[in-house]
Amino acid sequence: MQNLELIKPWEQLSELIGTDDPEQVISFLNRINPADTALAVSRLSAAQQSRLLTLLEPEDAAEVIEDISDTQAADLIEDLSPEHAAAILEELDSDHVADLLGELDEDDANAIIDQMAPEEAEEARQFLTYAPDTAGGLMLSEYLDFDGEQRVQDVLDDLQANREDYAYYDVQYVYVTDRDNRLQGVLRMRDLLFPSRTAKLNSLMISNPYKVSVDASLDDLRNFFEEHNLFGVPVVDGESRLLGIVLPEAVEEAHQKQSTQHYLGLSGIVGGEEFRSMPLLARSGRRLSWLSLNIVLNIIAASVIALYQDTLSAVIALAVFLPMVSDMSGCSGNQAVAVSMRELSLGLVRPTELLRVLGKEASLGVLNGLALGVLLGGVAYLWKGSPFLGLVVGGALAVNTVVAVSLGGAIPLLLKRAKLDPALVSSPLLTTVTDMCGFFFVLSFATLLLQKL
Amino acid sequence: MQNLELIKPWEQLSELIGTDDPEQVISFLNRINPADTALAVSRLSAAQQSRLLTLLEPEDAAEVIEDISDTQAADLIEDLSPEHAAAILEELDSDHVADLLGELDEDDANAIIDQMAPEEAEEARQFLTYAPDTAGGLMLSEYLDFDGEQRVQDVLDDLQANREDYAYYDVQYVYVTDRDNRLQGVLRMRDLLFPSRTAKLNSLMISNPYKVSVDASLDDLRNFFEEHNLFGVPVVDGESRLLGIVLPEAVEEAHQKQSTQHYLGLSGIVGGEEFRSMPLLARSGRRLSWLSLNIVLNIIAASVIALYQDTLSAVIALAVFLPMVSDMSGCSGNQAVAVSMRELSLGLVRPTELLRVLGKEASLGVLNGLALGVLLGGVAYLWKGSPFLGLVVGGALAVNTVVAVSLGGAIPLLLKRAKLDPALVSSPLLTTVTDMCGFFFVLSFATLLLQKL
Numbered sequence: 001m002q003n004l005e006l007i008k009p010w011e012q013l014s015e016l017i018g019t020d021d022p023e024q025v026i027s028f029l030n031r032i033n034p035a036d037t038a039l040a041v042s043r044l045s046a047a048q049q050s051r052l053l054t055l056l057e058p059e060d061a062a063e064v065i066e067d068i069s070d071t072q073a074a075d076l077i078e079d080l081s082p083e084h085a086a087a088i089l090e091e092l093d094s095d096h097v098a099d100l101l102g103e104l105d106e107d108d109a110n111a112i113i114d115q116m117a118p119e120e121a122e123e124a125r126q127f128l129t130y131a132p133d134t135a136g137g138l139m140l141s142e143y144l145d146f147d148g149e150q151r152v153q154d155v156l157d158d159l160q161a162n163r164e165d166y167a168y169y170d171v172q173y174v175y176v177t178d179r180d181n182r183l184q185g186v187l188r189m190r191d192l193l194f195p196s197r198t199a200k201l202n203s204l205m206i207s208n209p210y211k212v213s214v215d216a217s218l219d220d221l222r223n224f225f226e227e228h229n230l231f232g233v234p235v236v237d238g239e240s241r242l243l244g245i246v247l248p249e250a251v252e253e254a255h256q257k258q259s260t261q262h263y264l265g266l267s268g269i270v271g272g273e274e275f276r277s278m279p280l281l282a283r284s285g286r287r288l289s290w291l292s293l294n295i296v297l298n299i300i301a302a303s304v305i306a307l308y309q310d311t312l313s314a315v316i317a318l319a320v321f322l323p324m325v326s327d328m329s330g331c332s333g334n335q336a337v338a339v340s341m342r343e344l345s346l347g348l349v350r351p352t353e354l355l356r357v358l359g360k361e362a363s364l365g366v367l368n369g370l371a372l373g374v375l376l377g378g379v380a381y382l383w384k385g386s387p388f389l390g391l392v393v394g395g396a397l398a399v400n401t402v403v404a405v406s407l408g409g410a411i412p413l414l415l416k417r418a419k420l421d422p423a424l425v426s427s428p429l430l431t432t433v434t435d436m437c438g439f440f441f442v443l444s445f446a447t448l449l450l451q452k453l
Numbered sequence: 454m455q456n457l458e459l460i461k462p463w464e465q466l467s468e469l470i471g472t473d474d475p476e477q478v479i480s481f482l483n484r485i486n487p488a489d490t491a492l493a494v495s496r497l498s499a500a501q502q503s504r505l506l507t508l509l510e511p512e513d514a515a516e517v518i519e520d521i522s523d524t525q526a527a528d529l530i531e532d533l534s535p536e537h538a539a540a541i542l543e544e545l546d547s548d549h550v551a552d553l554l555g556e557l558d559e560d561d562a563n564a565i566i567d568q569m570a571p572e573e574a575e576e577a578r579q580f581l582t583y584a585p586d587t588a589g590g591l592m593l594s595e596y597l598d599f600d601g602e603q604r605v606q607d608v609l610d611d612l613q614a615n616r617e618d619y620a621y622y623d624v625q626y627v628y629v630t631d632r633d634n635r636l637q638g639v640l641r642m643r644d645l646l647f648p649s650r651t652a653k654l655n656s657l658m659i660s661n662p663y664k665v666s667v668d669a670s671l672d673d674l675r676n677f678f679e680e681h682n683l684f685g686v687p688v689v690d691g692e693s694r695l696l697g698i699v700l701p702e703a704v705e706e707a708h709q710k711q712s713t714q715h716y717l718g719l720s721g722i723v724g725g726e727e728f729r730s731m732p733l734l735a736r737s738g739r740r741l742s743w744l745s746l747n748i749v750l751n752i753i754a755a756s757v758i759a760l761y762q763d764t765l766s767a768v769i770a771l772a773v774f775l776p777m778v779s780d781m782s783g784c785s786g787n788q789a790v791a792v793s794m795r796e797l798s799l800g801l802v803r804p805t806e807l808l809r810v811l812g813k814e815a816s817l818g819v820l821n822g823l824a825l826g827v828l829l830g831g832v833a834y835l836w837k838g839s840p841f842l843g844l845v846v847g848g849a850l851a852v853n854t855v856v857a858v859s860l861g862g863a864i865p866l867l868l869k870r871a872k873l874d875p876a877l878v879s880s881p882l883l884t885t886v887t888d889m890c891g892f893f894f895v896l897s898f899a900t901l902l903l904q905k906l
Contacts (some may be wrong), residue, residue: 028478034679035679035799038800038801039800039803047815094879156646160647189643190642193646223487231684241595242462252705252709253705259712267788267790268784268791269791275801276792280817291781306773306836319758320762323888324751325774327751327888331721332744334720335720335722337720340729342713342727346491347488347489347491348491349492360733364733364737368737368741368744377753439776
């Protein structure tokens, strides 16, 4: 692998696309690593991206699709004719197809499915009915199943005959099903190494194998693979019929995707991924949708200040401390949010244990509130020489820290119970309330002590 | 698995520990899932936690350790005698041992290693020398290797003879090494199914197999497994000697751990995980260490306001808008930070491409700045009936939005180039600068237009 840090792979790729020689394009893409493929493809113009995918054979185009993120891939596929998109999707794993179709408009997705081979189209339609982060949404339909009456030699013959097809399978287990496709047992590949080749599978198989229901959640699946060190688990419907297999990598990947969405949501990137190669107006609009909610919340919070303009005119120094109290309380509250989110995701706290969290956070809030209050109050006192200003500012920060950490600890639990996404809503909700309280404490304490300030 | 939502597993566990009957304890822990084990163990007192681990046989205690997070596990192990800790660690995977020892003080870790069996102690010492997020730090020493002159039958005999030991191995591949332990080739388990049992391994093996260097980074490994759909990769030193294998799950897990640390760092939880079962003073102190940095930065930023007290006294309404401009700019800037972090982690932007990011962000900043400026300026105008107040407030927010998104987009690239952790430093750095600029723009624009306000 050559060092490409200094050269620009998209310029080479763009040039090669210009030559209209698919051989050269694919040999270039095979030479660079997937991250550089993703980078190079993202920097092409929309026209060049379409040209790239139509220039390549569907199986080569599928390799490009595998190297780039689902968001990028869905963008590219949208621009192709349904026939062409269908030809490429047929080369991908069944769960990858479902992921990509899930990112498209329903109409676009259906147009593509209509162009797929009947069997694959039916499968894709079926896969699209499963919720994304369930066993159904994560499973692969590529697995090996045999009848229990078949013999070891039958499996070996099948493996030999279908070598090429199976090269792309994650063949770790052989499943045994009955005539109605109900799961009977499982064999590990190495269980086939020792027995006689004429032995029947149902005499060798592990009966009642581990399995998960098609609607098992991502958390269920993570628990399963934490408990059982397996290379895959069969997915069954309510009548024990084998539908597919879920691999631990797929579970980890889905979990990783969820964490990324949490992180992006927390930072105000909503409605999916944003890359700087996307059109300016789309990027601007999506960011604004989040910002305009925030500006409304900010106006509500700041209206508290407007109520106390007389106090502010009398003690203009307070204006210096308002943004500080607001920001520091936000910081304290967000620490508590992060700890709650983490404990929730590890199962170390239950959404119902509000009192436990409030107790733990309030006591910590008192300590940290005192420390921060003394610090900020001290600064106020030193600056203006007024102990009462120090008392107002420090006292307000201390009280508001207790409010902020209690609220920050509680909000994720409450949102989880209300089935809302804590990552999206916690932070703006928290800062609005802590801002309002912070402004109120500073200004009302100051109004009380106005004679002394 | 029974539904434990309503009952409290830690109360049952605590009771069972009281009976001093290891059988009952382990059968209870086997009945509940790993997340509930982690929850139950975390709620025990320190004394009960030690009692639990000493009550159980080392192999059962190791199972408990596997169910809980590394941070929790390291806490528990610290409280045990080194002999006992060593006995438990000997039951764990080699990479898990390294992870746990890495979380302990060096002295504690060495005391435990001294009590381990010589061979395992040497291995643990060796593993501790590898950096955590490299192939060396992530590899397992549990793999199968044979001499190329050996035959298929030798492998099968070995697999049969060591059945029990290998049950815990992730046996997917058989590696072929020469006398100096240099990697020669690899065979997949299914490659052993078909050939004659007297065939020599070096006639069957895939020569020049994929391998990674012991110091390959986490990014290298992620790229590798994205490119190659394999169940593991051999790790070699500079002389091609086989040292261990890295599994894709280990790579995903390390990546997930890194994302978690990013998320926690971003939220101001620094110096490792925080759980509410930890002592209050430790939690308070760690959160304060981060908050006190922030309060200093806040004081610096707010000192800009102190310079403009005369303007503020003249137009007290400005005090209402200062926290809003500060907060909104922070929000805009953090969106840009998130996009840069994401593009960096996907390889869609290189740390050197500062101009590209600045260009993309500045143009978006102009659009969003205008939109937000008109909005906030409109509110100011409607509230006070002064078009000039609207101009000052809206103009300041517009200009500061451009500053915030440009800076937010650039900071992660700059920090990456400086080899600093963008997740930890981006946000406080960004908000300090955008606060200062925001206050400055509002108050200096107001000073310029003071006659009209």
